[in-house]
Structures are given as structure tokens and as C-alpha cells.
Amino acid sequence: MSRVEAPVDQSHQSTAFGRRRWTGYVLLLPGALWLTIFFIVPMVTLVSTSLYDPSGTLESGYQVTWAFSNYVDAIQTYWPEFWRSLIYSGLATFFALLIGYPMAYAIAFKAGRWKNLMLVLVIAPFFTSFLIRTLSWKLILADHGPVVDFLKAVHILGPDGRLLATSTAVVLGLTYNFLPFMVLPLYASLEKIDHRMIEAASDLYASPLQGFRRVTWPLSMPGVVAGTLLTFIPAAGDYINVELLGTPQQTMIGNRIQGLFGAGDYPFAAALSVTLMVMILVMVIVYIRRTGTEELL
Amino acid sequence: MSASLVRLGHWITEHLVMFACILGLIYTILPIAVVVVMSFDDTGDIVYQFNGFTFENWRHPCAPYGMCDAVVTSLQVGILATLVATVLGTLMAFALVRHRFRGRSVSNVGIFLPMASPEIVLGSSLLAFFVAGGYASYLGFTTILIAHVMFCISFVVVTVRARLAGLDSTLEQAAMDLYANEWQTFWRVTFPLVFPGIMAAALLAFSLSFDDFIITNLNAGQTQTFPMYVWGVARRDIPPQINVIGTAMFLVSVLIVLAASFGGRRRSRPVG
Numbered sequence: 001m002s003r004v005e006a007p008v009d010q011s012h013q014s015t016a017f018g019r020r021r022w023t024g025y026v027l028l029l030p031g032a033l034w035l036t037i038f039f040i041v042p043m044v045t046l047v048s049t050s051l052y053d054p055s056g057t058l059e060s061g062y063q064v065t066w067a068f069s070n071y072v073d074a075i076q077t078y079w080p081e082f083w084r085s086l087i088y089s090g091l092a093t094f095f096a097l098l099i100g101y102p103m104a105y106a107i108a109f110k111a112g113r114w115k116n117l118m119l120v121l122v123i124a125p126f127f128t129s130f131l132i133r134t135l136s137w138k139l140i141l142a143d144h145g146p147v148v149d150f151l152k153a154v155h156i157l158g159p160d161g162r163l164l165a166t167s168t169a170v171v172l173g174l175t176y177n178f179l180p181f182m183v184l185p186l187y188a189s190l191e192k193i194d195h196r197m198i199e200a201a202s203d204l205y206a207s208p209l210q211g212f213r214r215v216t217w218p219l220s221m222p223g224v225v226a227g228t229l230l231t232f233i234p235a236a237g238d239y240i241n242v243e244l245l246g247t248p249q250q251t252m253i254g255n256r257i258q259g260l261f262g263a264g265d266y267p268f269a270a271a272l273s274v275t276l277m278v279m280i281l282v283m284v285i286v287y288i289r290r291t292g293t294e295e296l297l
Numbered sequence: 298m299s300a301s302l303v304r305l306g307h308w309i310t311e312h313l314v315m316f317a318c319i320l321g322l323i324y325t326i327l328p329i330a331v332v333v334v335m336s337f338d339d340t341g342d343i344v345y346q347f348n349g350f351t352f353e354n355w356r357h358p359c360a361p362y363g364m365c366d367a368v369v370t371s372l373q374v375g376i377l378a379t380l381v382a383t384v385l386g387t388l389m390a391f392a393l394v395r396h397r398f399r400g401r402s403v404s405n406v407g408i409f410l411p412m413a414s415p416e417i418v419l420g421s422s423l424l425a426f427f428v429a430g431g432y433a434s435y436l437g438f439t440t441i442l443i444a445h446v447m448f449c450i451s452f453v454v455v456t457v458r459a460r461l462a463g464l465d466s467t468l469e470q471a472a473m474d475l476y477a478n479e480w481q482t483f484w485r486v487t488f489p490l491v492f493p494g495i496m497a498a499a500l501l502a503f504s505l506s507f508d509d510f511i512i513t514n515l516n517a518g519q520t521q522t523f524p525m526y527v528w529g530v531a532r533r534d535i536p537p538q539i540n541v542i543g544t545a546m547f548l549v550s551v552l553i554v555l556a557a558s559f560g561g562r563r564r565s566r567p568v569g
Contacts, residue, residue, distance in 0.1 A: 024396025028404060031385035031450055038447040039411050039419070042426035046418075049425040099321045106318030120554055121322045127550035128332055130508050131527040132543040135535065136328035139335070179325060229413070237415025240510065244531055254417045254511070261421055261515055266428065273421040277414060284413065 043277075050270035070271040078256055078272060082279070085252040088167070089235035092174035096182040096231045097224070099175070104186035104223070105216075108193075122183045125176070134173055134244045141169050141245070165247045173241035181230035189223030190216075225291050233280055329547060336540035354537045358545075361536035367526035368542060374438070374522060375507040378445035383499045385446070386453025393454070394461040411451045419448060420512035427516065436518030444516050445509065449502035456501060460494025500553065507546075 053065040075082070107118045125133055140147055141163040151157040163169050193216065201211035239254030253276055260269035339351035359365035393404060411419060423444050427436060468490070472482040510524035517525060527539055 024392045024398040027388040027392035027396070028398075031389040031454070032404065032407070034385055034446060035407055035411070035450060038423065038426070038443055040407070042422035045426040045429050046422035049429065099317075099324065102314050102317035103321040106314045110315050110318075116558065118318070118322065120551075121326060124329055124547075125325055126504060126508075127547045128329055128543045129524060129527065129546065131510060131524050131531065132332055132539055133328045135527070135531055135539075136331040136335070139331055140328065176324065176328070179321075183321075233413060233415055237417040237511070239417070240528075254415070257417050257421055258511075258515070261424060266425065269421060270425055273418050277418045280413075280415065 046270050047274055049266055050274045052267040052270075067267065070267050071275065074268055074271040075275060078253065081251055081253045081256050082275070084250065085236050085254070085276075086279075088171055088174060088250075088252060089232050089238075091171045092178065092235045093182075093228050093232045095171065095175045096179050097228060100179055100182035100186055100227065101224075104183050104190050107183075108187055108190035119187070122187075123180050125180060130177060131240065131244075134177065134240055137169070137173050137176065138164060138244055141172070164245060167246070167250055169245040170241050170250050173245045174235045174238060177238075177241065178231040178235050181234070182227040185226035185230065186220065186223040189220045189226075193219045221291060225288065229284060229287070233284070236280060237276060332540045332543040333547070335537055336544045338537045338540070354541050358538050358541045361530070361538050363521065364523075364526055364536065364538060364542070367521045367523045370438070370520060371507050371523040374441050374445055375503045377442055378449055378506040379499050379503040381442075381446045382449035382453050382502045383495060386450045386498060386502075387457050387495055389450070389454045390457035390461055394458055408451045408454050411448055412455075416448075416509075416511040417515075420444070420515035423447070423512070424515045434518075436516055437520040440516045440518065441513055441520060441522065444512050445506040448509070448512060449505055452501050452505060453498040456498035457491065457494045460491055460497075464490055496557075504550075 050070055051066050051068065052070075053067055103122065107115055107122070111118050139145065142148070143162050143164060148157060148161070148163055151163075152159065152161060157163075163172075197215050197219065198211055201215045202208070206214065236252075237254050239252055239258055242250050242252050242255055253272060257269050257272050257276070260266075260272065334347060336354055337350050337352070338347050339349035339353065354360075389404075389408070392398075393401065393408075423440070424436075427433060427440055432440070464487070469482055469486055472486045473479075477485065508524060509522075510528060513522050514525060514528070521529070523542065530536060530539070
């Protein structure tokens with residue numbers, strides 16, 4: 001929910017409490033310390049763990065040997081998983097945008113007095129547990145379930161076709177679970193659009209389609225960027241949907257990282273984790289630069 | 298082409314977006330409806346499907362071994378993590394909106410980054426940190442709590458910050474003009490106005506904490522939270538009682554939303 005908030009307007013610096021310079025530091029300190037010790041330092045530890053001698057164990061101890069070979073090995077062994085993670089989360093982001101944009105548009109411009117109810121329905125998935133609602137997809141998509149039977153009846157699925165345990169189910173689950181993260185920022189930016197801009201476009205003889213393409217869409221860009229990032233990033237690291245709706249053939253990188261940490265192969269797992277983080281950061285930075293929405297940060 | 302056909306065409310394009318929106322909402326609601334229905338399933342829980350209606354699961358929600366212990370653990374973690382994260386995050390939000398100091402933009406990036414990291418990376422870095430510090434055998438309630446506070450803080454900061462930034466500062470100036478001192482102005486004007494934002498942040502933090510699986514699973518040791526319990530049974534027989542918990546969570550959330558919207562309406566009613 002809060003992820004969608006617009007960039008803070010810095011002009012609101014109040015006069016009332018801004019006088020004592022040290023007060024800011026005092027207020028900031030406890031939280032900043034927590035984030036430093038339990039977020040930034042662990043990130044550094046993760047990087048150094050990824051450079052441990054891979055032959056060490058938890059019992060015998062590890063040594064930082066600058067074993068960059070961990071990275072080479074990790075990427076060589078697991079590039080299909082990386083690739084699948086990017087494809088699945090990319091597809092999920094695309095579908096979430098496709099489904100989410102009309103939803104956000106209708107709620108922002110057409111819902112009238114139903115607006116609040118519809119917004120609550122959008123975030124309703126957050127009201128139950130992530131795992132429970134994913135399990136419930138398992139039931140909906142089950143072989144001989146209503147959805148599969150219907151798709152077979154209209155010949156979209158063949159007689160032996162199934163949905164569960166396929167890539168389709170995994171992408172559907174990812175799309176579903178992160179859809180609210182797409183709709184809310186889209187709604188927030190569409191809601192802010194000044195209607196007179198769209199009216200002006202139609203006064204100047206733009207067709208509704210042109211008006212949308214030249215006015216509404218560009219103005220909603222901050223929402224599109226925020227929404228796609230908030231969908232793509234968690235989806236790329238997710239392993240729950242694959243585990244519950246897919247098979248080992250759909251394994252994503254999250255499954256491997258979790259599995260290797262569980263098995264105690266820390267250097268390798270850490271190398272995978274760092275690689276994922278770097279890949280995502282690079283993609284995010286390039287994406288934000290290209291869409292010209294740096295102020296989102 | 299007849300006029301009525303043209304009108305039909307107009308009607309369709311006019312309502313197409315709403316139609317798509319309603320389809321999307323059905324997509325979001327469908328699994329929740331299934332959870333509610335399945336909570337009344339009279340099971341031979343070997344096959345996860347609806348076999349018949351019963352109240353038994355609701356009468357004996359704690360029947361599956363270990364489930365309610367896990368729920369209690371999740372509630373404890375959730376409440377503690379929410380308290381700590383809300384206090385720390387609110388203080389940070391005030392610092393960032395109300396004070397100018399060196400390192401503000403660095404702080405902003407530091408707050409943004411945890412939200413931009415996949416959970417698996419956050420979880421694995423914390424695990425690497427605990428292991429490197431020699432705490433591998435101490436993984437449990439405390440490490441889960443530390444992790445939850447860490448990922449909740451950023452969400453609290455952005456929620457409270459948005460509320461604070463949208464505040465009309467003329468209200469505070471008015472209070473000062475009427476001879477309120479800084480302390481009075483804060484507690485009588487600023488804090489009551491920001492409070493809904495703090496509450497929203499706390500609710501968000503609690504739901505993030507209660508629902509977290511990926512980060513928790515890496516740092517939990519032998520401790521089991523509710524999502525971990527569900528994960529454990531997901532590949533064996535799924536007791537229908539997890540849907541009782543899922544439905545109860547849903548109902549409580551709906552009640553909170555209703556209470557918030559009624560409370561908001563009452564507060565916005567004109568005085569006198």
C-alpha cells in the first residue's frame with residue numbers, strides 16, 4: 001500500500017520543528033542504526049560469503065579467499081534458472097500491467113461511489129496469507145477442476161492438457177500474487193491527472209485513442225514504472241509459486257538459493273544471491289533512466 | 298448500419314474498461330472465495346477438494362498438530378515487530394520531512410533499497426550475517442524478529458512520510474499564532490493529524506510480518522511461524538483448518554477496514 005506513495009514534496013519543510021539541527025539526527029539514528037546493522041552490513045557479509053573458499057563447511061569454518069570462481073561456477077551451473085526467473089517475472093509483470101491498467105483506469109475515472117469498495121477488493125488478496133491463496137490456485141487449476149474442464153470443453157486445452165504443474169500456472173500465480181502492487185501505483189498516478197488535460201486533448205480534435213496515447217498514458221508513466229518494478233522485483237526472487245504450482249522443470253533462481261542455503265552450501269548460494277541482486281539493480285537503473293523517472297527514487 | 302447498432306457500439310466502448318475492471322476484480326477475489334468455501338470442507342483431506350459442508354473445522358480450529366502454536370508465534374512476532382518498526386520508522390519519517398541535515402539523500406536511498414531488494418536476497422544476506430557472526434545455532438524467535446523489523450521499517454517510513462508531507466502546515470502556524478508552544482503544537486495539532494498515517498503504517502507492518510515466508514524461512518532455525526506451517530503441510534495432507542485461519546484473517550482485515558472508514562467518516566463530519 002505504502003509502496004505507491006508519490007515522491008515527497010520537499011517544499012513542506014515546516015518552520016515549527018526545523019530549527020535544531022541535531023534533532024533530525026537524533027530522530028533518524030535508531031532506525032538508521034537498525035537498517036545499517038541488519039541490512040547494509042549483512043549485504044556486505046553476503047558479498048564476502050560469496051568469496052569464501054567453497055570447500056569450507058559450517059563446522060570447519062570459511063575463509064575469504066577471493067574465490068571469484070564461485071560466481072563463474074554459479075552462473076554457469078544455474079543460468080537456465082536465472083533465465084527462467086527473468087522470463088517468468090517479465091511475463092508476470094506484462095500480464096499484471098495488461099490486467100491492472102484497465103482496473104486502475106476504471107477505478108480512477110469511472111467507479112464513482114464504488115471507488116473505495118473497488119480499491120478494497122484490489123487489496124483483498126493481502127487480507128489472507130500469500131501461501132494460502134497460492135494453495136487455493138492449486139485447487140482452482142487442478143486436473144478435472146472447473147477451469148481445466150471448461151478449457152477442454154472449448155478445445156483450448158487438449159484432452160490430456162493440464163494447467164497445474166506447467167509454466168502457465170507459475171506465471172498465473174506470480175501475476176496474481178503481485179497484481180495489487182501494480183494496480184495501486186497505477187491508480188495513484190491516474191487519480192492525480194487533471195481531467196482538463198484530457199478534455200483539452202479532445203477539444204483539440206484528438207480521438208479518444210489519441211488522447212489516451214498522447215496525454216493519459218504519458219502522465220501515468222510514474223505509476224507504470226513504480227508498478228512494474230514492484231511486480232518484477234519480488235516476482236524475480238519468488239520461489240513459492242513454482243514450488244506450489246509448478247514442477248522442478250520450472251525451477252527459478254529463488255528455489256536454488258533457498259535450497260543451497262538449506263543444504264549449507266553458503267559460498268555458492270551467496271554468489272547466486274549477489275548475482276540476482278546485481279542483475280536486478282542494473283535492470284532497475286537502466287529502466288528508470290530510460291523512462292526518465294529518476295524522481296521516483 | 299442502424300442507429301441502435303451504433304449506440305450499442307458506443308455503449309460497449311464506454312463500458313469496456315469497467316467490464317475489464319470487473320473481470321480483474323473477479324480474478325483477485327476468486328481464490329479468497331475458495332479459501333472461505335474450503336474452510337467449511339468436510340474432509341477426508343487426502344484430496345484437496347470440496348467434499349461436503351461442515352462446521353467441524355471452525356469448531357476445532359486447533360485440531361491439526363502444531364498449527365495454533367505457529368499462529369501464536371506469528372502473532373507474537375507480528376505485534377513486537379510492528380511496535381518496534383512503527384516507532385523507529387515514524388521517528389525517521391519526522392526526521393526526513395521536518396529536518397534538514399547532511400546525508401538526507403543517502404538516508405532516502407538507504408530506506409528505498411530494502412524495498413527494492415527481492416526477499417530472497419534480504420533473507421540470505423541476514424542468514425550469511427548471522428552465520429558469519431557465529432550465531433548459526435541461535436537462529437529462532439529473536440532472529441525472525443530482527444529480520445521482520447528490518448523489512449517493515451522502510452514501509453512505515455514511506456507511509457508516515459506521505460501523510461506528513463501532505464499535511465497543511467498552516468494549521469501548525471495557526472496554533473503557534475495562538476500562542477501554543479512547540480510541544481503543545483506537536484501533541485495537539487501535528488500528532489493527531491499524522492496519527493491515521495501511523496496507524497496505517499502499523500497495520501501494514503503487521504500484515505507484512507504476519508505473512509512473510511521467504512525471509513523468515515531462512516532465519517527461523519527450529520521456530521515455526523504460521524506461513525512456515527502452511528509450507529510444511531502444503532506438500533502433504535492439507536488440513537482444512539488452514540482455511541479457517543485464512544478466512545479469519547480475511548474477516549478481521551475487513552472489520553479493520555470498515556472500522557477505519559467509519560471512523561474516518563465520523564472524524565470528517567463538521568463540528569458543532
